[in-house]
Amino acid sequence: MIPELGNFSLMLGLFLALVQGILPIAGSFRGNARWMSVARPAAAGQFVFVTLAFVCLVYAFVSNDFSVTYVASNSNSMLPVYYRIAGTWGGHEGSLLLWSWMLVVWTFAVATFSRQLPDETVARVLGVMGLVSVGFLSFMLFTSNPFDRLLPAAIDGRDLNPLLQDFGMIIHPPLLYMGYVGFSVAFSFALAALMGGQLDAAWARWSRPWTLVAWSFLTLGIFMGSFWAYYELGWGGWWFWDAVENASFMPWLVGTALVHSLAVTEKRGSFKNWTVLLAIIAFSLSLLGTFLVRSGVLTSVHSFATDPRRGLFILVFLAIVIGGSLLLYAWRAPKVGLGGKFSLFSRESMLLMNNVLLLVAAGTVLLGTLYPLFLDALNLGKISVGPPYFETVFVPLMIPVLLLMAIAPFVRWKEASLPEVLRRMRWIALVTLLLGGAVALLLAASPMVMLGITFAFWILLATAFQLVQRLRHAAAGTSLWKRVSSQPRSFWGMVVAHAGIAIFVIGVTLVKGLEAANDLTMRVGDTTSVAGYTFRFADLKEIKGPNYISAQGTFEVTRGQTKIATLMPEKRLYTVQQMPQTEAGIDRGFTRDLYVSMGESIGKDLWVVRVQHKPFIGWIWGGCLIIAFGGFLAASDRRYRVASRKRQVEAQEALGTPPLNVAT
Numbered sequence: 001m002i003p004e005l006g007n008f009s010l011m012l013g014l015f016l017a018l019v020q021g022i023l024p025i026a027g028s029f030r031g032n033a034r035w036m037s038v039a040r041p042a043a044a045g046q047f048v049f050v051t052l053a054f055v056c057l058v059y060a061f062v063s064n065d066f067s068v069t070y071v072a073s074n075s076n077s078m079l080p081v082y083y084r085i086a087g088t089w090g091g092h093e094g095s096l097l098l099w100s101w102m103l104v105v106w107t108f109a110v111a112t113f114s115r116q117l118p119d120e121t122v123a124r125v126l127g128v129m130g131l132v133s134v135g136f137l138s139f140m141l142f143t144s145n146p147f148d149r150l151l152p153a154a155i156d157g158r159d160l161n162p163l164l165q166d167f168g169m170i171i172h173p174p175l176l177y178m179g180y181v182g183f184s185v186a187f188s189f190a191l192a193a194l195m196g197g198q199l200d201a202a203w204a205r206w207s208r209p210w211t212l213v214a215w216s217f218l219t220l221g222i223f224m225g226s227f228w229a230y231y232e233l234g235w236g237g238w239w240f241w242d243a244v245e246n247a248s249f250m251p252w253l254v255g256t257a258l259v260h261s262l263a264v265t266e267k268r269g270s271f272k273n274w275t276v277l278l279a280i281i282a283f284s285l286s287l288l289g290t291f292l293v294r295s296g297v298l299t300s301v302h303s304f305a306t307d308p309r310r311g312l313f314i315l316v317f318l319a320i321v322i323g324g325s326l327l328l329y330a331w332r333a334p335k336v337g338l339g340g341k342f343s344l345f346s347r348e349s350m351l352l353m354n355n356v357l358l359l360v361a362a363g364t365v366l367l368g369t370l371y372p373l374f375l376d377a378l379n380l381g382k383i384s385v386g387p388p389y390f391e392t393v394f395v396p397l398m399i400p401v402l403l404l405m406a407i408a409p410f411v412r413w414k415e416a417s418l419p420e421v422l423r424r425m426r427w428i429a430l431v432t433l434l435l436g437g438a439v440a441l442l443l444a445a446s447p448m449v450m451l452g453i454t455f456a457f458w459i460l461l462a463t464a465f466q467l468v469q470r471l472r473h474a475a476a477g478t479s480l481w482k483r484v485s486s487q488p489r490s491f492w493g494m495v496v497a498h499a500g501i502a503i504f505v506i507g508v509t510l511v512k513g514l515e516a517a518n519d520l521t522m523r524v525g526d527t528t529s530v531a532g533y534t535f536r537f538a539d540l541k542e543i544k545g546p547n548y549i550s551a552q553g554t555f556e557v558t559r560g561q562t563k564i565a566t567l568m569p570e571k572r573l574y575t576v577q578q579m580p581q582t583e584a585g586i587d588r589g590f591t592r593d594l595y596v597s598m599g600e601s602i603g604k605d606l607w608v609v610r611v612q613h614k615p616f617i618g619w620i621w622g623g624c625l626i627i628a629f630g631g632f633l634a635a636s637d638r639r640y641r642v643a644s645r646k647r648q649v650e651a652q653e654a655l656g657t658p659p660l661n662v663a664t
Helices: 002-030 033-037 039-062 069-074 081-089 092-112 119-143 167-196 201-232 243-268 272-295 308-335 347-377 387-410 418-443 447-472 480-486 489-514 618-635 645-654
Strands: 516-522 527-530 533-544 548-559 562-567 570-574 579-583 585-588 592-603 606-615
Touching: 002 033, 002 039, 002 092, 002 119, 002 167, 033 039, 033 119, 039 069, 039 081, 039 092, 039 119, 069 092, 081 092, 081 167, 092 119, 092 167, 119 167, 119 308, 167 201, 167 243, 167 272, 167 308, 201 243, 201 272, 201 618, 243 272, 243 347, 272 308, 272 347, 347 387, 387 418, 387 447, 387 489, 418 447, 447 480, 447 489, 489 606, 489 618, 516 527, 527 606, 533 562, 533 592, 533 606, 548 585, 548 592, 562 585, 562 592, 570 592, 579 592
Parallel strands: none
Antiparallel strands: 516 606, 527 533, 533 548, 548 562, 548 570, 570 579, 585 592, 592 606
């Protein structure tokens, strides 16, 4: 009866989502406080029932209930229990339930932590989120029900995809979906502001922390997916411009622009229409990513849940959400006004240019991702758009972004003096060029490596100089600690995130410019050398796992007479699906990774082996983590925390509505 309980819980969740999506929005336009007050209880109830459904599906996996079709297709009795739990979101139906559960988690969080906001705003925000939830719950119940029964029940399951049987894939989808779904909050706040006709600093201040948290989770999700592909797929790369990678990268680029645009709207009252449009595009690209992955229109090592029959539903839902929001934008945005004016050379102009470049970059990725699909759909042939295209069109767009990242904090709001900025940054530029040239000479690197290192130093030095200047002028005469603690967390978040970008650029530049690899055949006793390291194939043995058998190699790595590491790559065969899988052996270091992967056996004790030296690749992962930490730090700024009742009254007066239930 547990699956039936889960199915019934989804039905109740859909009913409450309909109530949440219709009554509060209607009440906000009619001034009906009772209807608006339904929003929070409906959101809480929906959270309870969808959570119950999710728990029921997890229980079905853990208990090996193979009478559930989805469990029988994505699990096996030999599967370790932690992979059985991960199997909950390892296929199409479960991944949609995970998405819906993440959505109700965000909805419940907004309902809980928005009590200082005007009732009309809360009703509209939660109402929009309820309508989005209606779409996904309907999709599940009518086309992709994870609780469908299999009669008679299977004796055992078909097993979870071996590619997913890894710790990285246990946490990667939840992190990614927290980012994807989190942009629904910014989207809902934007539509609520359009409905109310008030695109001012207040709505930007309300939506900015939610957007920062969603953007940070998406950063972690992309990082985890890239890191997983690096160590699990056996190729040793960190980004291949794969279509599913692009599906998550596009909303991240637009989300980055949105975070900066919200800052301008909050502080200066500018970019009102631009900010709303970015919020719509960011969530629309999140939905587009779902369509690409779930509809079966593309093939990817990351795309594990495909069914073309369901693609039409997602496409229609996508058209309704994007089309409806853009129609509302076209109707209401012209009546809002343009906001504060600013000169051609100002911080607003720098941030606007940054946002345009990020949006164009997302457009180039979108074109490269969808163009082959359009050609195929029109029967004009099949083509593959790979790294050469993306590196040719994307990288040049990022050069001015990196340049502006360092300059913008030194430019005044509204109007600035170019000579003053040049005077303040001349020493930064000089030291940057000297350091970049010195590193390039030391490494005997190419001009592209020198360019990347120079831009990384440019960002680091400018960020450090800005920090020193800020602390020097803060509360003169006080201790250093008081000066540090007096700075808002939003400032520290910006400093940390920009430093993370610089570290990421160093990692990307050096691994692309200085990596070395050797593909060869080896047997036990053979040796090969890469980048001054000697790899000796010392041993080969067979091991047996819970649901696989594996040939495990032992490679001893030395440099001169010094032993560096022992690497133990594997070539596994998962017995249920008879699917081979590579497990790389990696020795991680601060400035390099040593990487060995085993391919196929092509003769008696003869193996295809790939040996690689990956300089500074760990800095890519470190940079991503630092960037995400900066986003979380900025979101925790004091001014975004729960406000007083007085602030609620002020916010309601700013929207031109009388405060409800407040004594005057």
